[in-house]
Amino acid sequence: MIDMEWLRGLIRLVEESDIDSLDVERLTTRVRIRKSPPAAGQGPAGLHVIEAHAPSAPAVSSGVSDTEEGEENAAATDGWFEVNSPMVGTFYRAPSPESDAFVSLGDSVEVGQTLCILEAMKLMNELKSEIAGVVREIAAENAEPVEFGQTLFRIDPV
Numbered sequence: 001m002i003d004m005e006w007l008r009g010l011i012r013l014v015e016e017s018d019i020d021s022l023d024v025e026r027l028t029t030r031v032r033i034r035k036s037p038p039a040a041g042q043g044p045a046g047l048h049v050i051e052a053h054a055p056s057a058p059a060v061s062s063g064v065s066d067t068e069e070g071e072e073n074a075a076a077t078d079g080w081f082e083v084n085s086p087m088v089g090t091f092y093r094a095p096s097p098e099s100d101a102f103v104s105l106g107d108s109v110e111v112g113q114t115l116c117i118l119e120a121m122k123l124m125n126e127l128k129s130e131i132a133g134v135v136r137e138i139a140a141e142n143a144e145p146v147e148f149g150q151t152l153f154r155i156d157p158v
Contacts, residue, residue: 083153089120
């Protein structure tokens with residue numbers, strides 16, 4: 001099920017920014033939002049929610065057919081849960097250079113616990129754990145750029 005408040009917030013983010021499009025994957029939910037028309041003759045100019053779906057629900061579309069198969073944001077590797085970046089940005093392990101890291105190798109994490117901060121367009125976005133478990137790998141370097149879909153953490157579920 002798609003969290004409509006979360007979706008509305010993403011739409012507001014795109015409307016109020018200079019970006020043209022936004023792709024976000026969160027667990028099994030994928031959302032693609034574009035300001036420009038998807039293709040000539042396929043709809044009016046303005047904001048378009050191209051895809052917003054979860055596997056158990058049909059896709060929500062603005063007249064554009066599904067263009068590609070969605071990849072799951074979190075895939076199991078050796079039984080570990082992969083936490084992938086939902087955006088392009090800069091990865092920070094701590095809230096400030098002087099602070100301790102949010103999580104370290106071997107730490108137990110709970111659902112909703114902050115794992116890191118992703119900075120995108122001068123906005124600091126906390127990435128929270130969607131599962132409880134033990135951090136087995138931190139796959140990104142502090143203060144380094146990350147790509148959309150890049151694995152950031154591997155968590156061994158409990």
